[in-house]
Amino acid sequence: MPTPPVLLRLVAVLLAAISLRSTATAARHENTTQLHFFLHDTLSGKDPSAVLVGRGAGREPRPDDPVPFSSLYATDDVLTEGPQRQSKVVGNAQGLYVSSGRGKLSLVLGMDFELTDGPFNGSAFVVYSRNTVTRPVGRELAVVGGRGAFRMARGYALLRTHFLDNGNGDAIIEYNVTLFHH
Numbered sequence: 001m002p003t004p005p006v007l008l009r010l011v012a013v014l015l016a017a018i019s020l021r022s023t024a025t026a027a028r029h030e031n032t033t034q035l036h037f038f039l040h041d042t043l044s045g046k047d048p049s050a051v052l053v054g055r056g057a058g059r060e061p062r063p064d065d066p067v068p069f070s071s072l073y074a075t076d077d078v079l080t081e082g083p084q085r086q087s088k089v090v091g092n093a094q095g096l097y098v099s100s101g102r103g104k105l106s107l108v109l110g111m112d113f114e115l116t117d118g119p120f121n122g123s124a125f126v127v128y129s130r131n132t133v134t135r136p137v138g139r140e141l142a143v144v145g146g147r148g149a150f151r152m153a154r155g156y157a158l159l160r161t162h163f164l165d166n167g168n169g170d171a172i173i174e175y176n177v178t179l180f181h182h
């Protein structure tokens, strides 16, 4: 038996009402959190925090192209409160980055930033985004999710290169993160 159109319209109106209500509820419970820290991406030394996993065939590094397209790194980078490595540790960023630009150096990051100190100890936000590393300031990464207090997080991170060793690639990056979460 075909459904009468009037019933369909009623169902549509009810569904719209339900979705409006859940939007309003979500907005009421949304919190905004600002985080500020420094990420230490250390490739040099005996215990590097970023390690080359591999790269595509025929993609060897050259002086003018030290991180050739397809180079994949695994990371367990330390996050500290201040720019110095001796500064208080507030978390770690575990994941991957891959050299994703064929012409110009650019990375795509997929990393889970877990906090190990402060009111959000044990919670994490997740970045999956392009990182135009050749721009020292004005870089923005997308926050696509989170865990714990940051469950369902959305947001963005603004980056600035605090320190870069062009010889070995060691870097200290300042992060300002804005999170919207429940």
Ligand SMILES: *[C@@H]1O[C@H](CO)[C@@H](O)[C@H](O)[C@H]1NC(C)=O
Pocket (backbone or CB within 6 Å): 116, 117, 118, 121, 122
């Ligand atoms: C963070 O949480 C872990 C696990 O619950 C705990 O062992 C640790 O002491 C906490 N750290 C701080 C600084 O509160």
Ligand SMILES: *[C@@H]1O[C@H](CO)[C@@H](O)[C@H](O)[C@H]1NC(C)=O
Pocket (backbone or CB within 6 Å): 029, 030, 031, 149, 150, 182
């Ligand atoms: C969000 O804010 C509300 C009150 O404004 C608070 O009760 C709740 O714990 C906060 N949630 C998180 C994850 O901080």
Ligand SMILES: *[C@@H]1O[C@H](CO)[C@@H](O)[C@H](O)[C@H]1NC(C)=O
Pocket (backbone or CB within 6 Å): 036, 158, 159, 160, 174, 175, 176
């Ligand atoms: C982060 O925010 C602080 C305080 O507003 C500001 O001084 C700093 O320049 C910002 N850094 C970045 C990378 O946005």
